[in-house]
Amino acid sequence: MTTYGVLGVGSIAEAIVLGLCRHVADPPAVVLSPRSAERSARLAVELPSVRVAVDNQAVVDESDVVLVCLRPVDAVEVVEGLDFRDGQAVVSAVAGLSVARLAELVAPATDVARSIPLPAVATRESTTPVxxxxxxxxxxxxxxxxxxxxxxxxxxxxxAAASATVAAYFRYLGTVAGWLSERGIPQAEASRYVADTFAALSSELGHPGADFVALAQAHATPGGLNEQFARDLADAGVYDAVRAGLDAVVSRIAPT
Structure with a gap:
């Protein structure tokens, strides 16, 4: 069975480990770096197939597949100081680190790939771009x-740039809830109402080939309030700003 090693145990790495090992009949062995010691130790206690290595090199030495989940600012420095081996596989979740550059850093390993995992991998409910x-x-x-x-x-x-829109989405919901609170709805109740409203819409996204234009039209009765709000946002340039923001993110994470 494949042994997975994890360099950098942040929130995404934790989600991957949980998805691999929690509530699984025959979980794989996972070796964690001592980075983020508290999180690594907690996962090792909770999940019998998980252990913490003494250092990053031990993670590489003991693994068939090495998951690089380091921060972009740290990744190159950490990885280039490690010795990989021929036949070993490397999977990166580091934004902006190209396949070519990663291959240089982990040579002689040649089985190299990138990924964009989201937190929902913890419950095995997320499709991951690779x-x-x-x-x-x-x-x-x-x-x-x-x-x-x-x-x-x-x-x-x-x-990868599209995955950077999650925080903005939650800020949008927070703005709506805050507006309700300013108009007399208790904050907790306002937040619950907004959360329930959008959670109820999630079922509409569960079908293959979700058509966002059709969904928007279905919720925008001609002359209705949804139509007015969507039009006002368009007139204010909100959707153009979304596109410009995505362009800026792509420029930032262009492969190095």
Whole structure:
């Protein structure tokens, strides 16, 4: 059975480990770096197939597939100081670190791929974009909800940029809830109402080939309030700003 090693145990790495090992009949062995010691120790206590290595090199030495989940600012420095081996697979979740550059850092390992995992991999409910479709990366994320293979690296970077919209989405919901609170609805009740409203809409996204234009039209009765609000946002340039923001993110994370 494959042994997975994890360099950098942040929130995404934790979600991957939970998806691999929690409530699974035959979980794989996972070796964690001592980075983020409290989180690593907690996972090792909770999950019998998980252990913490003495250092990052031990993670590499003991693993068949190494998951690089380091912060972009730290990744190159950490990885280039480690010795990988021929036949070993490397899966990166580091934004902006190209396949070519990663391959240079982990040589002589040649089975190299990138991924954009989201927190929902913890419950095996998220499709993860991967590039390229190596056996190691697709096997990993097929265990965690599925793999979305993106063959072109520029297209892959665009998907990565789209994943950066989550915080803005929650800020949007928070703005709506805050507006309600300013008009006399208790904050907790306002937040609950907004959360329930949008959670109830999630079922509409669960079908293959979700059509966002059709969904928007279905919720915008001609002359109605939804139509007015959407039009006002368009007139204010909100949707143009979304596109411009995505362009800026892509420019920031262009492969190095």
């Amino acid at each position: 590039h390229p479709a190596t056996p190691a990366v697709t096997d990993l994320f097929d265990r965690l909800g599925g793999s979305l293979v993106v063959d072109d690296e520029l297209a892959y970077e665009s998907v």
